[in-house]
Amino acid sequence: AQSVTQPDIHITVSEGASLELRCNYSYGATPYLFWYVQSPGQGLQLLLKYFSGDTLVQGIKGFEAEFKRSQSSFNLRKPSVHWSDAAEYFCAVGGSNYQLIWGAGTKLIIKP
Amino acid sequence: NAGVTQTPKFQVLKTGQSMTLQCAQDMNHEYMSWYRQDPGMGLRLIHYSVGAGITDQGEVPNGYNVSRSTTEDFPLRLLSAAPSQTSVYFCASRGPTVNTEAFFGQGTRLTVV
Numbered sequence: 001a002q003s004v005t006q007p008d009i010h011i012t013v014s015e016g017a018s019l020e021l022r023c024n025y026s027y028g029a030t031p032y033l034f035w036y037v038q039s040p041g042q043g044l045q046l047l048l049k050y051f052s053g054d055t056l057v058q059g060i061k062g063f064e065a066e067f068k069r070s071q072s073s074f075n076l077r078k079p080s081v082h083w084s085d086a087a088e089y090f091c092a093v094g095g096s097n098y099q100l101i102w103g104a105g106t107k108l109i110i111k112p
Numbered sequence: 113n114a115g116v117t118q119t120p121k122f123q124v125l126k127t128g129q130s131m132t133l134q135c136a137q138d139m140n141h142e143y144m145s146w147y148r149q150d151p152g153m154g155l156r157l158i159h160y161s162v163g164a165g166i167t168d169q170g171e172v173p174n175g176y177n178v179s180r181s182t183t184e185d186f187p188l189r190l191l192s193a194a195p196s197q198t199s200v201y202f203c204a205s206r207g208p209t210v211n212t213e214a215f216f217g218q219g220t221r222l223t224v225v
Contacts, residue, residue, distance in 0.1 A: 044204075049213055090154060098162060104152055104154040
């Protein structure tokens, strides 16, 4: 079955520290991968996406993600977090149809 | 550049009432969808449409109806509201190819009492 797993429900990081949010997927075909961010009370905003080519993709707000086919992972990283990065982050996978499969989300808490 | 517009932003309903959540997009996207978001469960697909006149059920369709008479609009109807439908609802649209991202509305927070 197709699925997306975000193993961490919450992550707490000190401001200025590095960040890695994990995403693992199960998908039978070539996946299209997305990371979205949701600030409190807001809709979801695309951070970055992977379709093909270079497995390290750059996104907005200084985020990057690396696609590792052998590990079925698409982890999100940022070298130095800011207080404004506190939000919920969602990983999603899509394929040859239009439907997206979503992870349950990871809430990022920033310690001052 | 409006993108995806949802109305209302907040709504309180009594059990058994019906209502329609509105969704409109101005990007000429064929694919539109409705999700509900509940704590710890991510986004769950309610209904989707791949073009005007075509709709289909998603993962959690019970208690909801949709129609797609135009490319722009994709309303979601709650037929007889139940407390279990208390949630945040998001409408999204996607471009013409499967390797495009989804664009989301700001959401509707619905409480059924």
